Amino acid sequence: MASGLDALKHIVVLMMENRSFDHMLGDLKNVDSRINGLDGTQNNPDTNGATVPMQATNVYQSQLQPDPGHHFEDVRLQIFGVDNDTGAPNMQGFVKSYFSHRQDVANSHNIMTFYKKEKVPVLSTLAQKYAVFNNWYSSLPGPTLPNRAFAHFGTSFGKVEMTLFFFGPIKSIYERVTDAGGTAKIFFFNDNSGSLGMTNIFKNQPKIFGLLDDFFDGCKSGNLPQYSFLEPNYNDQDDDDGAKIANDQHPDHNVLAGEKLIFDVYHAIRSNQQLWESTLLLIVYDEHGGIYDHVIPPGNYNGTQIGPPVAPDDFTDASVNFKFDRLGVRVPAVAVSPWIEPNTVVDKMFDHSSIPATVTEKFIANPDAARRSNREKNANTFLDLLTRDTPRPDPPMNFHMSNQPTFGARDPDTLFASAIPDSANQPDRPIHGMLQDHVKEMYEAEKDLPAEEQTGTNIADIKTEKQAGDYIKAVMQRIRKHAENASAQGAQ
Amino acid sequence: MKKLAVATAFLLMTMAAGAQQQSNLKSEFGREFQSFGDCFHGKFGGCAETLVMGKPLHLSLGSIAPQNGFALGPAFSHEVNKPSVRFKINSDAVVSINQSWRAGFYLKAIPTNWFWTGDTQPVLNFYSQATSLNQLFFFGLGPNTLKANRSLYGMTETVSGANAIIPTKSPFSFYGEFNVRTVDIRGRHGQSSPSIEALFNDATAPGLSTQPTYVQLGERLRFKPKLPHRITLDYSAMLQHYHAVSNSQFSFRRFTLDFNHQIPLRKKDAPSQGNFASSRGPVEITENAKPDIKDFSWNTVGSLGFRTLIVGSVASNGSVVPFYFQPTLGGTDINGEHLLPSYSDYRFRAPNLFLMRGTFEHSLPWVLGVIGMADVGKVTEARSDIDFSHLRHSYSAGMTVRAGNLPQLYLLFAWGGNEGSHVIGYINPALLGGSPRPSLY
Numbered sequence: 001m002a003s004g005l006d007a008l009k010h011i012v013v014l015m016m017e018n019r020s021f022d023h024m025l026g027d028l029k030n031v032d033s034r035i036n037g038l039d040g041t042q043n044n045p046d047t048n049g050a051t052v053p054m055q056a057t058n059v060y061q062s063q064l065q066p067d068p069g070h071h072f073e074d075v076r077l078q079i080f081g082v083d084n085d086t087g088a089p090n091m092q093g094f095v096k097s098y099f100s101h102r103q104d105v106a107n108s109h110n111i112m113t114f115y116k117k118e119k120v121p122v123l124s125t126l127a128q129k130y131a132v133f134n135n136w137y138s139s140l141p142g143p144t145l146p147n148r149a150f151a152h153f154g155t156s157f158g159k160v161e162m163t164l165f166f167f168g169p170i171k172s173i174y175e176r177v178t179d180a181g182g183t184a185k186i187f188f189f190n191d192n193s194g195s196l197g198m199t200n201i202f203k204n205q206p207k208i209f210g211l212l213d214d215f216f217d218g219c220k221s222g223n224l225p226q227y228s229f230l231e232p233n234y235n236d237q238d239d240d241d242g243a244k245i246a247n248d249q250h251p252d253h254n255v256l257a258g259e260k261l262i263f264d265v266y267h268a269i270r271s272n273q274q275l276w277e278s279t280l281l282l283i284v285y286d287e288h289g290g291i292y293d294h295v296i297p298p299g300n301y302n303g304t305q306i307g308p309p310v311a312p313d314d315f316t317d318a319s320v321n322f323k324f325d326r327l328g329v330r331v332p333a334v335a336v337s338p339w340i341e342p343n344t345v346v347d348k349m350f351d352h353s354s355i356p357a358t359v360t361e362k363f364i365a366n367p368d369a370a371r372r373s374n375r376e377k378n379a380n381t382f383l384d385l386l387t388r389d390t391p392r393p394d395p396p397m398n399f400h401m402s403n404q405p406t407f408g409a410r411d412p413d414t415l416f417a418s419a420i421p422d423s424a425n426q427p428d429r430p431i432h433g434m435l436q437d438h439v440k441e442m443y444e445a446e447k448d449l450p451a452e453e454q455t456g457t458n459i460a461d462i463k464t465e466k467q468a469g470d471y472i473k474a475v476m477q478r479i480r481k482h483a484e485n486a487s488a489q490g491a492q
Numbered sequence: 493m494k495k496l497a498v499a500t501a502f503l504l505m506t507m508a509a510g511a512q513q514q515s516n517l518k519s520e521f522g523r524e525f526q527s528f529g530d531c532f533h534g535k536f537g538g539c540a541e542t543l544v545m546g547k548p549l550h551l552s553l554g555s556i557a558p559q560n561g562f563a564l565g566p567a568f569s570h571e572v573n574k575p576s577v578r579f580k581i582n583s584d585a586v587v588s589i590n591q592s593w594r595a596g597f598y599l600k601a602i603p604t605n606w607f608w609t610g611d612t613q614p615v616l617n618f619y620s621q622a623t624s625l626n627q628l629f630f631f632g633l634g635p636n637t638l639k640a641n642r643s644l645y646g647m648t649e650t651v652s653g654a655n656a657i658i659p660t661k662s663p664f665s666f667y668g669e670f671n672v673r674t675v676d677i678r679g680r681h682g683q684s685s686p687s688i689e690a691l692f693n694d695a696t697a698p699g700l701s702t703q704p705t706y707v708q709l710g711e712r713l714r715f716k717p718k719l720p721h722r723i724t725l726d727y728s729a730m731l732q733h734y735h736a737v738s739n740s741q742f743s744f745r746r747f748t749l750d751f752n753h754q755i756p757l758r759k760k761d762a763p764s765q766g767n768f769a770s771s772r773g774p775v776e777i778t779e780n781a782k783p784d785i786k787d788f789s790w791n792t793v794g795s796l797g798f799r800t801l802i803v804g805s806v807a808s809n810g811s812v813v814p815f816y817f818q819p820t821l822g823g824t825d826i827n828g829e830h831l832l833p834s835y836s837d838y839r840f841r842a843p844n845l846f847l848m849r850g851t852f853e854h855s856l857p858w859v860l861g862v863i864g865m866a867d868v869g870k871v872t873e874a875r876s877d878i879d880f881s882h883l884r885h886s887y888s889a890g891m892t893v894r895a896g897n898l899p900q901l902y903l904l905f906a907w908g909g910n911e912g913s914h915v916i917g918y919i920n921p922a923l924l925g926g927s928p929r930p931s932l933y
Binding site: 059060061062065066101102103104107183185191194207209210213214217218223224225236238240241242243244245252254256257260 | 572573
């Protein structure tokens with residue numbers, strides 16, 4: 001039987017936009033204390049000096065207007081609590097930063113909000129069932145394009161701002177994979193949405209670009225490149241068909257639309273069993289978007305090292321004297337594969353350069369055939385999550401949408417009612433670990449019955465969920481009957 | 493120009509009122525004015541970006557209708573998100589070098605908790621737009637007009653109304669519209685060609701001397717199935733009712749059938765033999781199943797397209813379709829669509845129109861591509877004359893700049909039809925964004 005790493009033929013990365021770890025997944029600490037989320041002690045001062053705790057008051061849109069600041073200077077204020085980086089980082093400047101964008105104290109508190117896990121069931125369920133990263137950070141304390149550049153190139157070529165063109169001496173991971181004889185592609189939503197920050201690799205188009213529909217078609221037919229990078233719809237669009245609202249989750253875009261995109265990607269891979277068993281899906285956010293997270297990003301702070309050391313890349317941004325020796329704010333990251341153990345929590349440090357590093361490790365025989373950034377060469381990779389000897393037999397997940405057509409009468413927050421783990425009745429599905437434990441529990445209970453009342457079942461023969469169900473039912477009936485008889489005898 | 497000044501004042505008052513009521517809008521203004529500070533600190537790139545793309549205020553630049561040049565003016569855009577609806581407000585007032593102008597207000601509402609229609613939400617548009625065009629061509633009506641009979645006229649049109657697009661989970665979507673239109677036709681004097689009234693009258697250009705107010709209704713059914721291999725079928729059937737309020741002689745109905753087909757040309761992209769992943773990992777995944785997963789994907793390298801467009805007008809006995817609401821073939825029409833591009837703009841005009849187009853486009857190395865198009869078509873005064881006889885033709889070929897597998901910029905040379913040639917440059921309209929504007933005819 002092949003191991004997960006050997007079976008791996010495809011890596012798929014879906015990069016969403018501008019949400020912090022605590023904001024999206026912080027609530028998971030309440031169900032798994034290993035997850036470094038929110039415990040009720042996290043807060044920030046507002047501009048009146050009042051303490052603002054993190055609150056679960058998030059709705060899917062309309063709260064984060066205007067867009068919270070996430071440029072280098074904004075993030076500096078958020079991390080250091082003051083407008084310079086000479087002191088110690090304390091993650092106490094998020095409310096102040098948001099207030100600076102709109103002089104409205106009540107509005108500035110919205111930066112301290114998070115989603116209960118039930119409100120983002122897709123991301124939170126995948127995080128719990130597969131692997132969630134406690135320490136995945138944006139690559140630099142700045143905005144979208146340089147952070148996404150780290151995912152594409154392993155460096156931002158010394159840029160911390162939204163410079164549109166990256167003509168650097170390092171090839172993108174797509175070029176490196178194709179140069180090595182492999183296949184890699186960026187799938188973007190459509191023309192109107194485009195590909196963020198990848199203008200410079202137009203020179204290799206069309207080989208490197210596809211549309212997201214191509215990806216979904218490829219999942220159906222089983223034909224995907226070795227490495228796929230997926231880009232959501234970055235803007236609300238409308239044409240003669242109707243409107244396609246942005247699903248990148250960038251504030252103030254609709255978070256639920258992004259949940260649906262994440263589910264659609266998972267579902268497309270999961271619906272092709274062979275593809276599912278040969279694919280590793282990573283869902284990650286490019287940066288925190290100015291939204292609160294409580295973990296101080298690792299790095300060198302004026303000579304004081306916090307967390308693991310951060311390998312500088314080969315460039316420095318002289319305009320802000322940034323040496324790329326510390327990371328940006330923590331972002332949500334979830335890895336999904338049947339070769340990952342359930343409820344995996346990853347504590348190693350990652351940033352977006354881990355993406356090209358991982359793709360290189362898997363798909364490029366000679367990693368040093370092309371120049372790589374120092375950051376990328378030293379980045380942790382995540383192939384070691386595929387630890388299982390056999391793929392998990394979990395059934396496909398489904399997500400229930402309450403879809404009665406209404407014109408605003410229904411609370412939009414209840415659109416996704418719940419996550420339903422078993423979407424289809426598959427009685428012949430192999431018994432999974434939790435059910436095995438349940439069978440053992442019933443076996444132990446059955447042993448207390450008189451021998452003639454026991455089922456006589458050899459539980460080693462129970463292989464399917466139907467057999468397990470039949471056995472559990474039989475034991476329950478015998479226990480109930482035994483109790484009823486005992487009760488009747490006692491009455492006599 | 494007086495109307496433009498009034499429209500601009502209205503635009504500014506709208507923004508000022510909005511600024512007082514919306515603290516978020518206030519903050520947008522504050523940040524925009526702050527970013528203008530870049531202009532005074534040598535950061536001209538940031539300054540230019542704010543001027544062209546800034547929110548809520550920026551400059552709007554673009555062509556308004558052929559023969560009227562590029563227009564420039566202030567534009568306002570703002571978004572207001574409520575928990576279940578996204579509102580987009582746009583307003584602009586632009587003027588071109590020949591003093592043509594356009595001013596409009598557009599409000600778009602998108603309900604976002606409407607997932608029962610799939611990934612596509614309904615759109616409600618409300619708009620009010622005034623357009624003044626100082627130079628339009630009129631060669632007479634019908635398929636056999638002479639190029640030498642070119643005359644000029646000017647037109648001011650206001651359109652106020654609403655439309656709704658209702659998608660479904662099926663390949664069908666529905667569209668409905670309602671608006672009120674007024675048109676004012678005027679002569680164009682002192683140019684190299686005569687003014688329209690010098691060559692034509694109400695008999696040869698219906699509606700020349702009087703233009704009633706119209707109430708217009710419209711409905712459209714669109715069929716756009718998802719087909720394998722990215723083959724695109726886009727069929728639509730639209731019926732519009734133009735009711736002339738003050739003079740029913742000018743009431744009419746119009747149907748438009750538009751059949752678009754696109755067949756992508758694709759190329760397989762596969763890893764080379766001995767690729768690292770293949771040589772390293774066993775292909776077999778399970779004991780019982782041999783996987784047929786392939787490490788390849790398809791690249792769209794070009795496409796073949798076929799389009800058939802039929803426009804027919806129906807007027808009851810004694811009624812006519814005013815010339816300014818009749819569709820045109822030749823060059824670019826008043827809505828900016830290129831039809832028989834080798835001919836002069838607005839070259840052929842009649843109540844009925846028939847056009848067939850074939851398109852081939854293919855990528856070249858780097859970002860370039862080639863494109864070729866062949867158009868045949870005609871306009872007819874009688875619906876029964878819509879057939880394949882006496883079709884005008886036009887060919888065009890040129891280069892494209894492709895991005896993301898698709899052509900985005902076009903530079904074409906158009907010829908054919910014995911009336912000269914044209915050079916045309918345009919950008920993929922999908923990239924321009926903004927609010928869709930109501931049709932001017």
